[in-house]
Amino acid sequence: MTMRVLVLGAGATGGFYGGHLMMAGENVTFLVRPKRHAQLMENGLSVISPVGNITLPAQAVTRVSKPFDLILLSCKAYDLDAAIETIRPAVGPDTRILPVLNGLNHLERLDAAFGVERVMGGLCHLTITMDPDGTIRHLNAFNRLTFGARHPVQAPVADTLAQGYAKTPLTVVNSADIVHDMWEKFYFLATLAGATTLMRAPIGAILKAPDGLAFINGLLDECTRVATAAGHPPSAERDAESRYHLNKEDSALSASMMRDIEKAGPTEGEHIVGDLLRRGREFGLDLPLLTLAATHLRAYEARRGAS
């Protein structure tokens, strides 16, 4: 069945995952702001990727008036409130919304706006950026989109989406426990983003400092304790994977949040690091390193706001 899919934002993730749905034959419309609309009208959608380039004309609009079957929500967390109002006319009784944002608390905000039966869970693992001219660059072949139903009525759309992506070269997982999967990325990303932004250095450079390993593992332990207190302890496999990435000597890995800071741009710090700290405090946990990481990001945002 062809779905009418609306993609909010034709940025890095929205352009990539929406573009591949177009390639799979779904009826995809991008809901964008005027500058991006002009780019898409002039150049089409352009994705450069080791798994296959896309150069296609794209349907793009700056406002919507009719419901869609599926809305792929791909804005940054700091744009969520405006995005909710922008997609509102596209949400009908049977619409499902799939957010691919990092973090968790957008689920609560989307549930409050549209009802839990409409809001699926999702996350993506890949490294992708967009050039100023709108070209989307997927920086290495790794990619994994994980999504799933948070309410039984969402299962048919999740299945249809999995069938659509099966026609593409992408890795997708239709998860039976999507909220747990989101927690498994959330606690890892909070550690990676907290550590690399605070130290303004990738993992390998932090590890070169005499107390760098103890710092990273101390922060990882705090983030793990919050996930565990929330009822989502990382599996042994995920714990080992996190430690592998966070303890790997000479690793160039840093969070995209670190790149946002290097560009003096806005960050999702409150949505990721701040939110994990807030949740941990609600459980009465003592979280000195996470507090430091969140305070750093809050001070950074305060300074940006003041300048």
Ligand SMILES: NC(=O)C1=CN([C@@H]2O[C@H](COP(=O)(O)OP(=O)(O)OC[C@H]3O[C@@H](n4cnc5c(N)ncnc54)[C@H](OP(=O)(O)O)[C@@H]3O)[C@@H](O)[C@H]2O)C=CC1
């Ligand atoms: N990039 C990556 O490698 C990864 C990103 N993620 C997560 O995915 C999410 C999206 O990130 P990413 O794709 O990189 O972000 P981008 O900034 O590349 O794209 C977001 C897009 O959303 C658009 N947008 C925001 N608000 C609106 C609105 N109201 N109406 C129309 N368009 C809107 C922006 O448009 P405009 O240009 O007009 O501002 C922008 O093009 C984030 O939560 C991020 O953490 C997760 C894993 C990897």
Ligand SMILES: CC(C)(CO)C(=O)C(=O)O
């Ligand atoms: C963890 C990672 C690198 C993976 O996609 C990411 O989401 C980010 O840095 O924002």
